[in-house]
Amino acid sequence: MKRFARVLTSAMAVAVIGASLMACGQNENETVAPYEPQTQDEAQDEPQPQLEERAQIEPSDDIFSFQFSLNDEVFALPFKYADLYNAGWVFMNNDVQLRPGQRSVSSDVINDDMTFGVSVGNLTEDNISRQDGHVVGITIRERNAGTGTQLVLPGGITIGNTLEEVLEAYGEPSETQAGVGFEALIYSLDLESQVIIQINLETELVNEIRIRNFTER
Numbered sequence: 001m002k003r004f005a006r007v008l009t010s011a012m013a014v015a016v017i018g019a020s021l022m023a024c025g026q027n028e029n030e031t032v033a034p035y036e037p038q039t040q041d042e043a044q045d046e047p048q049p050q051l052e053e054r055a056q057i058e059p060s061d062d063i064f065s066f067q068f069s070l071n072d073e074v075f076a077l078p079f080k081y082a083d084l085y086n087a088g089w090v091f092m093n094n095d096v097q098l099r100p101g102q103r104s105v106s107s108d109v110i111n112d113d114m115t116f117g118v119s120v121g122n123l124t125e126d127n128i129s130r131q132d133g134h135v136v137g138i139t140i141r142e143r144n145a146g147t148g149t150q151l152v153l154p155g156g157i158t159i160g161n162t163l164e165e166v167l168e169a170y171g172e173p174s175e176t177q178a179g180v181g182f183e184a185l186i187y188s189l190d191l192e193s194q195v196i197i198q199i200n201l202e203t204e205l206v207n208e209i210r211i212r213n214f215t216e217r
Helices: 002-028 081-086 163-170
Strands: 067-070 073-076 107-111 114-121 134-141 175-179 182-190 193-200 205-213
Touching: 081 114, 081 134, 163 193, 163 205
Parallel strands: none
Antiparallel strands: 067 073, 107 114, 114 134, 134 205, 175 182, 182 193, 193 205
């Protein structure tokens, strides 16, 4: 009986040691959760800009005002990212740092289910966070318009307008660029200040609009 008790005690000790080793092994080989895109709530946890009251903008019909109406609110490039954030738009990816004169690549901002592309620039002489910069470029494509984003240029041009309507509103472009299945109408003051309206050659409808203006006027 004593020999059986010793054997049972030894077996229990081995089981305990084995369980401990398995637990250690699980900690050492712990699986990292896969990356998942941020939701709007998670994006709002990122550092956010200081909010200030924004002056109202008188709408213009001049394409070189670099204005656009975003869901019936008028903006003019460049403007503080804080103004966009105050209107309910937040970046879907993490914040980045910008050197003087640097601009970020276009990244989507989100407001509920609506999206469009935004580029932020550093117009200061110091290194800053993107949240403290100025919006210097925007991009809207058919997929963005499909989320409910309503972005309209001076003269009423938006995604889905015809080539004829664009030419009637703004006249002949400064230049055109052809691509596979599209033609880009470029209305330009200089390389830093342009409105680019892309036309689908099959439908002859606007399927992308880009505005950039890195210069405060």
